[in-house]
Amino acid sequence: MTDTAAGTVHDRRGGLLRRISDTLFRRPHLLLTLLIAPPLLWLGIVYLGSLLALLAQSFFSIDEFSGMVKREFTLSTYAELLNLANVDVILRSLVMAVAVTLAAALIAFPIAYYAARYARGRWKAFFYLAVMLPLWSSYLVRVYAWKLILAKEGIITWLADKLYLTWALDAILAIPVIGGPSLSISYIGTFLVFLYVWLPYMILPTQAALERVPANLLEASADLGAVPRQTFWTVIFPLALPGLIAGSIFTFSLTLGDYIIPQIVGTSTYFLGQAVYTLQGTAGNIPLAAAFTVVPIVIMGIYLSIAKRMGAFDAL
């Protein structure tokens, strides 16, 4: 009875909008499709599409004679990628990314642990601020500041001199491969700046994971007679691991792709990002640049699948 009444009301006011609304109400799937289409199109066309266009470029090659791009399928660009000099660039970036990630995890964990379990009230706010604060200022400014700190006539050298520790600094700089004429002209310097710049991205997810470890589990562990070290390794660490891994995805991928830090601090040897940047510019060697960009995509693919197995995405 009421239904028919409502129906008549409908019919009387049945404009276009009303009819659309009715159709959508009757077919929830259609509504869902319409709502999800724009973001899907965005992802599909703008993001994946451009990515695929880039990947396709890597199967072209550059003409030996004219230096123009030949639009024919070939694997010769990938063969070129395996030149020793290019492999050097890849390995260098990879080793740096791994080193930065491990060091960041090592430093971030105690900070995150303190912030999550001990800091209260105002202190907690202070911790959040202290971790986030560097992210508010320009990335470039921070990197330039580090160049000055690490310079031969910079703060660290000055401090070492005042503390009669110049011999220690010299010993560090004398280490083959990673040493150099000064901290700012060595792999150690590049490493330190990377570590500083990406550290907040490791601390925040780790802290979030640690905060989610229920206190009653720790009490239960203690009740059952576990010493603190056992509690740490069997309860806290496994539960915090997804957070650490989530953080490592940031530090690892950001280090792998960065092309500004190694240009300002370091020995001028190329990292992946710089190689791509230089090759796609005046050189016009887009195929090789594209092949280079495939490398971090593959590395990150492998890395993410391992991270997924270890439960990094359960914490999201």
Place this chain on the structure above:
Amino acid sequence: MNRMKRTFVSVIAIAALTGLASAAEMKKEIGPGEGQVNIVAWPGYIERGETDKNYDWVTDFEKKTSCKVNIKTAGTSDEMVALMNEGGFDLVTASGDASLRLISGKRVQPINTDLIPSWKTVDERLQNAPWHTVDGVHYGVPYQWGANVLAYNTNVFKEAPKSWNVVFEEQNFPDGKSNKGRVQAFDGPIYIADAALYLMKHKPELGIKDPYELNEDQYKAALELLRAQRKLVGRYWHDAFIQIDDFKNEGVAASSSWPFQVNLLVADKQPIASTIPEEGATGWADTTMMHSEAANPNCAYMWLEHSINPKLQGDLAAWFGSVPAVTAACKGNALLTDAGCDTNGLGNFDKISFWRTPVAKCASQSAGCVPYYRWVSDYIAVLGGR
């Protein structure tokens, strides 16, 4: 049927090609301004008095022509080429290592010099320069030029070094300490030409005639020299301000550099001076070029004319430490002073091998030259110690 289709397709193709060709033809006359002009420029090249109100060569132009000037700065030649490939710009202040590439990529259009009344005032040595003139056609208007000088620390060198060997070969500097870790080199692949220039004088048996036109053997020898240099160089310089900092804080005693850095260091009372050694030097000469699909060609032509007026040229030379493309600018400019052009290297023109994109088809080598894309990948290898 099939044949008809094919004929039809080729007709369309020909029509499309001729369409393209006519689009690339040069302008015959300048119409009224479009109200704006978009320029890609090196930082500091187009100033509207925002940094220092004495250095302003845009406001006048805007008032006179009602063309609003929009500037997009680019830090490297690579960026400039990328921006021009993207489109949406009318003009670019391209250096010689980018200009030929822009021309061969058909990104820039021929310039009708009859439409630029001041063209004849341009330094004659620049008018037909090979980095913007191809087969007698001009693709731009010279803007400024300068040399990649040898900058050195005057506390270490009591007198100016006579040769580039201070940065290429291991040796003790006059202060008794080795040059290892105390010299720098430019990190762009175009620096291979500096090595070739050095070899031109020191290994004449290689027969290098032009540092931008190298055959395989000459190229190999240049790379060999650069690999030895890698052991001496701590960091290669890329950004002018980082190099200034390295001279101040990293104990760099000698390096290839621009007058721009040297002027700033001298102004800062640092013990730095510059010289052009006996081998000569490489240098850059920038050309204002016009995009082949420029949306505002009339304003662009007005800017091209404006860009070579003596006042602008002199002010810019004072600001950037470069040499004007118009020699009339060297006299009577308050900011540059009458000594300014000589300070910035006006007399060095003949000692300079100007930057040019190395191309496979070159004039001096019948077997062809090593093209730029190989310079890039090999220089990456050299920097990586390989």
